Amino acid sequence: MTPRTILTSLAAAALLTGCSDGASGERARTQIWAVGSSTVFPFTTRVAENFGRNAPGGAPRVESMGTGGGIQAFCAGIGPQTPDVASASRPMTSGEFERCKTNGVVDIVEIKIGYDGIVVATARDGSDYDLRIQDLYLGLAKEVPEGAGFRANAATTWADVNPALSTDRIQVYGPPPTSGTRDAFLELGMSAGAEKIPALAALKASDEDRFEAVAHTLREDGHWIDSGENDNAIVQTLTRTPRALGVFGFSFLNQNASSVKAASIDGVMPSIETIADGSYPLARSMFIYVKKAHVGVTPGLQDFVREYLSDGAMAPSGYLADRGMIPLRADDLAAQRALATSMTPMTAPSTAD
Known part of the structure; x- marks a missing residue:
């Protein structure tokens, strides 16, 4: 342990175990506090419930505020007024890491907890979609190429983007x-789709x-x-708006398979197998970040972190798989x-960033 790590740990101990934090007047905290991604929230909540049965401080407090909001709160400093854990559905950025460092959060442990996919979905009675990755960019980008420059995106239906697609708005x-x-x-x-368009591939190179x-x-x-941080709200919106599409995590598709269905991307449907092997284009890893000073x-x-990675949680038949988690490979x-x-x-x- 380096001298700076020792000092940081001592500072955290003073803040967390002392009678109160002089800056905020907040008393010592015995309950674990986790914040962050709405996608990871159901998994962290399930781990917290399981862990809390025997935890001295009771079940951890878990809050959903988005990856960016969670990391911002995590990076605010050390002590009882800041979270112990941030969950994220993407890796921490260099800018976020530097903001942590500026605020004294200098030893951060990054734990990969599993895989998820981003789905583009519609109501079960909506149109079927086989989207090319470039259709996402061409349908949703604010500007699209025209001549030597760009113009405002004027596409109003998916058929405007790709004649093989639905005429739905x-x-x-x-x-x-x-x-x-x-x-x-x-x-x-969006970026992967843009790269399929020659003018944008050239722009990326230059x-x-x-x-x-x-x-x-x-x-x-x-x-x-x-549509807010609650992916379930997007699912509910689709059931009321069957011609619309929604973007959310695969785990929410799994939990709502009776009411929504996914589009394929470049001919690949999202599934446990295609996300785990990376063949589905919108597959991603999920993480938790732990404040070592705490x-x-x-x-x-x-x-708590060990419980997250336990056989009971992470096995193919474990309790996180029941919630839609795609487990890590054995070596990982x-x-x-x-x-x-x-x-x-x-x-x-x-x-x-």
Whole structure:
């Protein structure tokens, strides 16, 4: 342990176990506190319920506020007024890591907990969709190429984007900017789709920042609708609006298979198998981030992480699989369990904001 790590741990201990925190007047906290992704929320909640049966501080407090909002709260500092764990449906960015560091959160443990896919879905009685990855960009981007530049996206139906698609109006309900699902959709769907278009592939080669700005800017004319952090609310909206599409995590599709159905992307349907093997284009990994300075201070924190990676949770027939989690492969799970034991801090990520 480095001198800086020792000082940080001592500071956390003073804040968490002292009579109160001088800045906020908040008393010591014995309950584990986890915040973050709405996609990961059902999994963390289930682990918390299981862990809480024997935990000294009771079941951990779990809050859904989106990946970005959760990491922001996590990175605010150390002590009882800040969370112990942030869940995320995408990796932490370099900017978030630096903000953590600025606020004294210098030892962060990154644990991969499983896989998920982003689905584009509609009501069971809606149209069937076989989308090309570029259809996502062409239907939902604020600007599309024209000549040597760009113009406002004028497509109003999916058939305007691709004659093989439905004549239904482009109306897509999706997560807001604070959501990791939104971030992953922009990267895995919008950017990947933009790269299929020659003019944008050339732009990426010449000016990657400009390419990202164009590929990641969604329409603001009513064809894309931000729908909050609750993916279940998007599912419910689709049942009332059968001609609309929604963007949310695969686990919510699994839980609502009787009312919604997925579109295929480049001919591949989302499933446990296609997400785990990476053949589904919108597959992603999910994470929890642990504040090492709180380990040994917040009672049971390391044991909570171990419960997340336990056989009972992570086995193919485990309780997280019942909620739609796509488990880690055996070698990957072993590596994450080793991290949960050693609590080795992550290095600065290369992923930018």
